[in-house]
Amino acid sequence: MHPGTAPQPSQPLHLLQLTDTHLFADPLGEVYGIRTSESLARVLGQALASGPSPDALLLTGDVADDGSEAAYLRVRERLSPLGRPVYCVPGNHDEPRTMARVLGGGGFQVGGQASLGAWTLLLLDSHVPGEPHGRLGEAALARLEADLEAQADRHVLVAVHHPPVPLGSAWIDAMGLEDGEALLERLGRHPRACMVTSGHVHQAFAAPRARLQVFTSPSTCAQFAPGAADFELDVRPPGWRRWTLWPDGRIDTAVHWLDVDERPDRAGPA
Numbered sequence: 001m002h003p004g005t006a007p008q009p010s011q012p013l014h015l016l017q018l019t020d021t022h023l024f025a026d027p028l029g030e031v032y033g034i035r036t037s038e039s040l041a042r043v044l045g046q047a048l049a050s051g052p053s054p055d056a057l058l059l060t061g062d063v064a065d066d067g068s069e070a071a072y073l074r075v076r077e078r079l080s081p082l083g084r085p086v087y088c089v090p091g092n093h094d095e096p097r098t099m100a101r102v103l104g105g106g107g108f109q110v111g112g113q114a115s116l117g118a119w120t121l122l123l124l125d126s127h128v129p130g131e132p133h134g135r136l137g138e139a140a141l142a143r144l145e146a147d148l149e150a151q152a153d154r155h156v157l158v159a160v161h162h163p164p165v166p167l168g169s170a171w172i173d174a175m176g177l178e179d180g181e182a183l184l185e186r187l188g189r190h191p192r193a194c195m196v197t198s199g200h201v202h203q204a205f206a207a208p209r210a211r212l213q214v215f216t217s218p219s220t221c222a223q224f225a226p227g228a229a230d231f232e233l234d235v236r237p238p239g240w241r242r243w244t245l246w247p248d249g250r251i252d253t254a255v256h257w258l259d260v261d262e263r264p265d266r267a268g269p270a
């Protein structure tokens with residue numbers, strides 16, 4: 001949080017989640033016919049022109065499609081002028097070491113945790129080298145358990161590229177988070193509000209539960225068709241997710257689509 005801009009704990013926190021930007025070293029690089037760098041610029045323009053100014057940005061993986069230093073540098077150049085902290089987790093397309101080197105420090109953070117008012121943001125690494133699916137592993141789960149114990153009096157937002165639940169889309173669920181159930185089991189024990197948000201699936205999804213809820217955000221470029229058994233592109237435009245985190249554990253979150261409507265998912269008690 002930048003000096004002078006840190007919200008007081010009694011105020012809500014506004015986050016802007018951008019995911020699966022899939023940038024390339026080549027600024028004209030495309031994913032399914034969409035120039036990803038241009039698409040990100042349009043998303044940013046519309047997202048910042050509407051709604052409350054974000055206190056922080058959250059990038060939930062596949063920041064680069066090609067894992068190149070140039071792609072991460074472009075993200076830094078695009079987002080640095082906003083003067084807001086940018087929290088990142090790697091996706092399956094990312095090159096975690098290059099990402100951490102280019103996007104570590106100077107207002108950017110890859111992995112670890114951050115304090116956001118009454119909430120703690122936990123940034124988990126589910127990248128498995130050379131594989132589309134995700135895994136946290138026993139060591140990371142043990143660390144998470146310790147982190148949760150230390151944060152027992154705080155609400156928690158977990159960011160992880162691969163969603164920990166199946167979405168009902170066979171080809172996507174086949175490359176999900178291998179130890180998603182183990183993650184949910186640990187998060188389910190947390191006594192305060194606990195939200196999980198992911199990317200990877202290039203579509204909006206929400207699985208509300210009593211206190212532990214799982215969300216995904218659409219990509220800032222191409223989308224996949226919800227419920228499709230096999231690979232299928234969706235006609236929906238680039239999108240993003242907004243978050244409002246309240247000090248008492250309530251959340252408001254909504255998905256927005258470029259140049260079209262917004263879809264509130266849920267606003268309920270923790």
Ligand SMILES: [Fe+2]
Nearest residue numbers: 020062200201
């Ligand atoms: Fe992706």
